Amino acid sequence: MKIRTGLGFDVHQLAEGIPFWLGGIKINHTKGAVGHSDADCLIHAICDALLGAANKRDIGYHFPDTSDEFKGIDSKILLSKTCEIIRNAGYEISNVDSIICLQKPKVKDYIQTMQETLANVMKIDIDDISIKATTTEKLGYTGREEGIAAYANVLIYKN
Numbered sequence: 584m585k586i587r588t589g590l591g592f593d594v595h596q597l598a599e600g601i602p603f604w605l606g607g608i609k610i611n612h613t614k615g616a617v618g619h620s621d622a623d624c625l626i627h628a629i630c631d632a633l634l635g636a637a638n639k640r641d642i643g644y645h646f647p648d649t650s651d652e653f654k655g656i657d658s659k660i661l662l663s664k665t666c667e668i669i670r671n672a673g674y675e676i677s678n679v680d681s682i683i684c685l686q687k688p689k690v691k692d693y694i695q696t697m698q699e700t701l702a703n704v705m706k707i708d709i710d711d712i713s714i715k716a717t718t719t720e721k722l723g724y725t726g727r728e729e730g731i732a733a734y735a736n737v738l739i740y741k742n
Contacts, residue, residue, distance in 0.1 A: 584740055584741070584742055585740060585741040586677075586738065586739075586740045587636045587637065587638075587674070587738075587739050587740070587741075588636055588736065588737065588738055588739075589631075589632040589633055589634070589635035589636025589637070589736070589737045589739065590631075590632055590635060590734070590735070590736050591627070591628035591629055591630065591631030591632030591633070591634075591635065591733075591734065591735040591736075591737070592628055592631065592732070592733070592734050592735075593624045593625075593627035593628040593631065593642075593732070593733050594624065594730055594731065594732045594733075595616035595617055595618050595622045595624050595730060595731055596616070596617045596729065596730050597614040597615065597616060597617070597685075597728060597729060597730055597731060598614060598615065598617050599613060599614055600613075600614075600615070601614065601615030601616065601617060601622075602615045602621070603615035603616060603688075604616065604621040604622065604623040604658065605623060605624065605625055605683065605690065605693070605697065605731075606623070606625045606626065606683075606693070606694075606696075606697025606698075606700060606701060606714060607623065607626060607658070607659045607662075607697060607700035607701055607704060608693060608696050608697055608700055610688060610690065610693055611688075612687070612688045614728065616731055618648070619648035619653060619654060619655075620646070620648075620653055620654075620655065620656045620657075620658055620661065621655065621656065621657055621658050622658075623658035623659075624683070624731045624732065624733040625681060625683055625697070625714070625733040625735070626658040626659065626661065626662050626701075627642055627658060627661075627733070628681065628733040628734055628735040629662060629665075629679055629681065629701070629735040629737065630642045630646075630658075630661055630662055630665040631735070632679070632735040632736060632737040633665050633666065633669050633676070633737050633739065634665060634668065634669070636669070636674070636737050636738075636739045637668070637669040637672050637674050637739060639668055639669065639672065642661065642665070645664070645665070645668065646661050646664075659700070659704050662701070662704050662705065663704050663705075666704070666705050666706065669739060672741075673741045674739040674740065674741050675739065675740055675741070676705060676707050676711070676737065676738075676739055677711065677737075677738040677739060677740055678707075678711040678712070678713070678737070678738050679701070679705075679707075679711065679712045679713065679735060679736070679737050680713045680735070680736045680737075681712075681713065681714050681715065681733060681734060681735040681736070682714075682715045682716070682717060682733065682734045682735075683714065683715070683716045683717070683731070683732075683733050684716075684717055684718070684719060684725050684731065684732040684733065684734070685716070685718070685725050685728075685730075685731040685732070686718050686719065686721060686725055686726050686727070686728045687728055689716075690716045691716060694714045694716070697714055698712045698714055701714075
């Protein structure tokens with residue numbers, strides 16, 4: 584069995600009046616993430632982790648932000664296509680461990696729904712997706728509520 588790990592990171596600016604998508608769900612908040620797609624920071628980090636683990640480059644290579652095809656796209660579609668890419672290379676997903684870094688809104692009450700949504704898209708068990716959230720204690724761009732960051736670590740395997 585071949586086992587590989589991947590690390591993903593994504594960051595987006597936050598702005599007033601934009602829908603806030605995170606972990607595949609829409610969260611009520613006055614600010615949303617700015618981006619070419621729906622700017623779902625968590626999904627983008629997971630995509631990069633999966634692609635990196637399979638040595639299939641990165642999210643920008645497969646889904647460039649210069650392409651009209653991906654303008655405003657639901658990031659769950661990007662995640663589904665990413666899972667297809669790694670499965671076509673012979674890999675399966677063992678687990679995802681992730682961290683969301685933002686000051687507001689508090690997302691602890693949304694984590695289970697995010698896990699369910701992502702598990703459905705990725706076709707893996709909900710117990711194989713860990714999502715944690717933290718603040719930066721009001722330090723830096725996340726602490727000033729100017730942006731959001733997400734990190735993801737994945738384990739994939741090939742028999």
